[in-house]
Amino acid sequence: MAGRTRSWRVGGRAVAPVVGPVRGGALPGVPAVLALGVLVLGACVGGEPTAVTSASSPGPLPTAVTFDVEVAQARSDRVARVVELQVRNTGPVDVRITRARLTSVSLTAESEVDREIRVGSMRRLRVPLDAAVCAAAGEDPAPRVALGVSTADGRTGTVVVTPTDETDDLRRIEGEDCAAEAVAAGLRVTLSDDLAVRDVGGTSVADVTLLVEPVPGGPHVRIVSVHATTLLRPLGTTGRWDLVVDSAAPPADGRVVLATVPARCDLHAIAEDKRGTVLGVQAVVDGVEQPVFHVAASDALRGALYDYVVTTCGPPSDERTG
Template identity: 55%
Template sequence: MPPDGRLSAHAWVGRAPAGAAAVVLAAVAAVAACTPGATGPAAPTSGGSSATGAPASPGPLPRSVTEGLTVEIAQARSDRVARVVELRVHNGSAADLTVLEGRLTSATTSGPAVTEEPREVGAGRTRALRAALAAPVCPRGGVTTAVDPAPVVELDVVDADGRRATVRVAPTEETDDLRRVHGEDCAAAAVAAGLELGLEETLTTRDDGTAEVVLRVRPVPGGPHVRLVQVGGTTLLRPASGYGPWVLDVDSAAPPPDGRVVLPVAPARCDLHAIAEDKRGTVLPVHAAVDGVALPPVFVAAPPALRGALHDFVLDACGSADDARS
């Protein structure tokens, strides 16, 4: 017997009758199960949780939802210089969705165009998601607009219950924007290989209500033969001599000695709506031929200083500057 006169549970069991020993062992097991750190069977879980306690997966989106998604590709006029397109997602299902990311792939670009941020698309609604196009893929030594873009859009979507899916869609294109963008991209690359183009920041105004915009040209050594044939008018600007394009004959093999092509300009229109909401009025379409092949127009955008000067010029020349600024 221990010095304090008490028996341990096991010692007492050894002296007790068999029935009493069984009761004591059951009590010891119960105490051990309640002791911190003790191991034993996990308590049962409820509420749809797994055996580890993690919430059960909400599962995938049903086909009745995913099959209701359609996409149209379009491009706003203000996005043409930045080469940004819109994925206009229509949710024809009865479930509100969030498009986490959209990816547009095309044979005309070097990689996918990825949407900028998630957008909610409610049931029966259409939302536009903007995506910048990757670098163009142009044919070696030339330009063609006959390439089939063959676009495909993938949408990562989720509903309010956390159900997710990646939906692959063949988009529609009412205005064939991808083919047009590809033609313009490759034309710009072909021209730039033989002749660098840019607009001077300074605008020279005249007393007769016209002004002079200067197109800078610089041949690229070893590049293809480039010939500029005309510059088109815009919603804000036209040639000072009348309506129509500026007719040119600028050859990369014999460029202007000072590298300057002067374009006399006048306002194309004076309504304040066109001036206040101008998007492309200071982007000049330059038509060229490379190695004798006529190309789609190459767009040369005015730098910020010239853009502001042109807006002021149009307002002043139209005699409505004070009204438009108020």
């Protein structure tokens, strides 16, 4: 055997024998290619596999990703219980918002979104409100907005912002919701779908009916007034219907009639109406005056009220009623 050389075949190709030492600790008499194969095989068995990539994995969001957030609620969104988050990208990179969550003492609103916000730009995100939780009423709302954020290079994270609320919408919503909850514990208040129209001294008057029903074992509730709207007002006055409705001595038939006339007859009275058929109710619960809460007309009543205003006002003008 000493005078013979022997070739090895690797992958169908003849490989010359190794002469002299092999760097890296190859076995004597074993071709370097095979030695490398043994080493590679040895690296693949035993122990945990190690991922090798050509680029590092995306990391967390850079701290420079920042936002200014303003909370607002349009009049047209009040019945739908939707708030708007006006989010401005004040950081150095374009981002994508994937989730928005608003929390305060009594309110929570959350929505999945998919909105790109470029540097310096502002986007409006609409988020629906959950039912208010009023156990902590009276505390500072201290709202927070948590935004799910991703960047073009794959980094993701959550940015928490203390929003501004220039028109104090959150506090108003919390007050309305908690007042409605407090009243409902002692007195159910709704609007009848029926609308009766009658003539009073030559004036067409619509009788809007408030339905009230005491709740056994509930708190003592008094309704003291119902506010006029942009579309409707009390007969003979402009501001409100003054009432004396007591859960301890309710009307025998559970009906409170509001004699109503149009508050406006101008061109935009109905065409641009948003809250004209939503009545604000002022109440006192166990001696504590509550914020105004609202009772909305059903679709049937709203349509009947619109028909009444159009019929009563006659041809549209640009004049408000006196």
